[in-house]
Amino acid sequence: MRRVAQVITRFIAGAGGVALRGAMALDPERYSVTILSAPGGPLFAEAEKAGFEVIRLSHMRPEISLREDPLALRELTAELRKGRFDVVHTHSSKAGALGRVAAHRVGVPAIVHTFHGFPFHNFQSLPLRVTYVEIERRLGRITDQFLAVGGAVAAQAISLKIAPAERIRAIASAIENDIPEATPSSRAAARLRLGVPEDALVVGTVGRLAPQKAPQDMVAAMEAMARADVYFVWVGGGPLLESTRKRIERRGLAGRFLLLGERQDVGALLPAFDVFALASLYEGLPCSIVEAMTCGVPVVATAVNAVPEVVVAGRTGLLVPPGAPKLLGRAIAYMLDHPDEGKRMASAARAQLGDRFHPAVLGRDLAETYELALNGSAADVPSSLGLVAHA
Numbered sequence: 601m602r603r604v605a606q607v608i609t610r611f612i613a614g615a616g617g618v619a620l621r622g623a624m625a626l627d628p629e630r631y632s633v634t635i636l637s638a639p640g641g642p643l644f645a646e647a648e649k650a651g652f653e654v655i656r657l658s659h660m661r662p663e664i665s666l667r668e669d670p671l672a673l674r675e676l677t678a679e680l681r682k683g684r685f686d687v688v689h690t691h692s693s694k695a696g697a698l699g700r701v702a703a704h705r706v707g708v709p710a711i712v713h714t715f716h717g718f719p720f721h722n723f724q725s726l727p728l729r730v731t732y733v734e735i736e737r738r739l740g741r742i743t744d745q746f747l748a749v750g751g752a753v754a755a756q757a758i759s760l761k762i763a764p765a766e767r768i769r770a771i772a773s774a775i776e777n778d779i780p781e782a783t784p785s786s787r788a789a790a791r792l793r794l795g796v797p798e799d800a801l802v803v804g805t806v807g808r809l810a811p812q813k814a815p816q817d818m819v820a821a822m823e824a825m826a827r828a829d830v831y832f833v834w835v836g837g838g839p840l841l842e843s844t845r846k847r848i849e850r851r852g853l854a855g856r857f858l859l860l861g862e863r864q865d866v867g868a869l870l871p872a873f874d875v876f877a878l879a880s881l882y883e884g885l886p887c888s889i890v891e892a893m894t895c896g897v898p899v900v901a902t903a904v905n906a907v908p909e910v911v912v913a914g915r916t917g918l919l920v921p922p923g924a925p926k927l928l929g930r931a932i933a934y935m936l937d938h939p940d941e942g943k944r945m946a947s948a949a950r951a952q953l954g955d956r957f958h959p960a961v962l963g964r965d966l967a968e969t970y971e972l973a974l975n976g977s978a979a980d981v982p983s984s985l986g987l988v989a990h991a
Contacts, residue, residue, distance in 0.1 A: 625963025750906025
């Protein structure tokens with residue numbers, strides 16, 4: 601039995617959801633998984649229900665903290681030493697740094713890290729980007745295997761000499777299996793949940809209200825459209841919730857730009873959308889886009905990182921540059937005004953996805969990667985591994 605520690609900064613949708621679905625797809629007869637993350641994550645209850653051990657790290661914070669980070673490293677080091685793990689698998693930037701350093705300190709046999717994106721991007725100052733790249737390079741020296749959510753993310757890690765080509769694998773961001781298809785009945789039911797008119801045009805997104813997701817650009821795009829017949833729905837909470845609410849009110853969009861906060865029924869809400877829109881400044885490969893495509897909702901997104909791997913311009917959706925809200929508004933309006941084109945692209949998107957984003961595929965990739973990290977070979981992994989549903 602391999603003992604695996606999954607270390608995540610925040611146990612929330614996104615990186616946390618991918619980690620949980622991957623863990624649930626591993627064969628429980630071969631892998632015992634413990635999840636370590638900051639307290640308060642909404643996925644803890646789901647992980648405990650699935651039978652995983654969970655450890656809440658009291659000092660883990662998403663932001664850099666000169667006071668808390670050394671305490672978090674000490675706490676994490678103690679937990680990893682006590683757990684006697686075979687594999688430590690880290691996710692996200694903060695947990696990726698602290699988790700790999702802690703695992704290295706206690707001599708864990710195998711260290712694996714998943715890039716769900718990078719802590720550096722083009723909207724930062726050059727000195728800060730250079731510093732983050734150098735930190736990632738140094739962490740790479742103590743990492744046995746790397747995973748990246750998309751080929752573009754993997755390619756960037758290789759080109760920046762963060763990860764060597766022979767030790768990184770592109771994986772898919774697994775999504776839930778029960779995403780409903782958009783049909784007239786599911787659309788009507790979803791709009792009833794939202795409280796919007798059944799004949800309205802609805803644009804929606806799912807994600808944290810955080811700088812990365814550029815909610816200010818989404819508000820500006822909605823304003824630039826100047827369409828009284830369009831509602832916008834944002835599902836998700838985050839640090840910019842109240843400032844975004846005030847921005848919406850100042851722009852005179854209150855009542856048509858709905859901020860729903862955190863919801864547990866995201867899948868049931870997706871069929872309400874005529875268009876799924878993403879304004880992110882940087883991303884890995886967000887699960888929300890894949891879920892919208894699986895539902896059959898046309899997608900408009902920013903052309904960042906691995907997003908163009910699934911949103912193929914003009915074929916499976918529309919792409920716009922990041923930080924260009926007027927262009928985002930124009931692309932959304934095009935989708936709304938040309939529903940047949942939207943349906944064509946949504947159909948092509950569903951066909952393109954296949955089973956690539958099935959949790960079982962991620963489970964198999966994880967098992968092979970763990971074995972490579974431990975003994976340099978994945979030959980002993982059964983072909984069915986990762987297809988086992990966790991009890």
